Amino acid sequence: MKYLFIISFLFTACYSITAQNAVFKTNIQLMELEELKAEIFESEKEYKIAFIFDQFCLASRDIFPDLDKLYKNSTQKNFDLFVVTNNKEKKQQDLEDHLFYYGYEEPFYIIKDKPLLGFFKKTILNICDSCDYKEMGYSDFIVFNENNEVLVQTNYNQTKEEHISILKKYMQ
Template identity: 25%
Template structure:
């Protein structure tokens, strides 16, 4: 079974989606984020089955595309096959970083990829992610200090207003 799983991952990640789905390892991703020399780093919590993520994700991609001041990291703790299928179906054009891919998988699991991603933000980047969920983001400054973040209580207009100042600088 493990061999079949590995084959499927290789099959999907060696197609034209290879540039979009990246599994660089949890620690390496944190280092990549920290080493970015951009003025701002936006880390977006992605989950393909979350309705808010389905609505906000394309808007965030559009708003941050070609912005020289901000590095964007769409991160997800879902299984790679789920993300590859979503990316293929929805024609995702941004890079998506997969985390927590080396976890132990169980036949019956209560694994929550959104909570896993938020725990990652807290552990690896020092972000207070207690009220964050899917489609939320945080912005780090050049020194990797959190300077803004969204939460599940925010309405769409507040959410996008928080992003605007970092795109115009």
């Protein structure tokens, strides 16, 4: 019994040291819009969430810590999250720094063929042709089911609390 306790203690101590020293890695992928659409639609998860993000937008910065908690605390992992950023390819390092600073591990996507104008219209219509892109802003998101049907499309009239409460439902 004494040895069992010692082994268990050592295991816990080693695990805690490993966890503390774990090297943090960001997850940024560069892809074209079509590739992103394929990535979302080919996911076999129950829910697919496409979240529109801007590193310098206050609404995005405000909601993301809560989203991050939901992401890190999810136990069932019944969803895939796609954080679509409007960063240019050459600004990848800025995004990298932002994610490193806050410890965000979520998958972020930079669009290679990001249009000079009309990022919202082109990006949103590409992944959801039935969505009203004019109603959406940074920190809005679309939830698809496993058949790629739209379950929810948020809009900029909704509050942060409303967004979080919707995310809670799907990020289990």
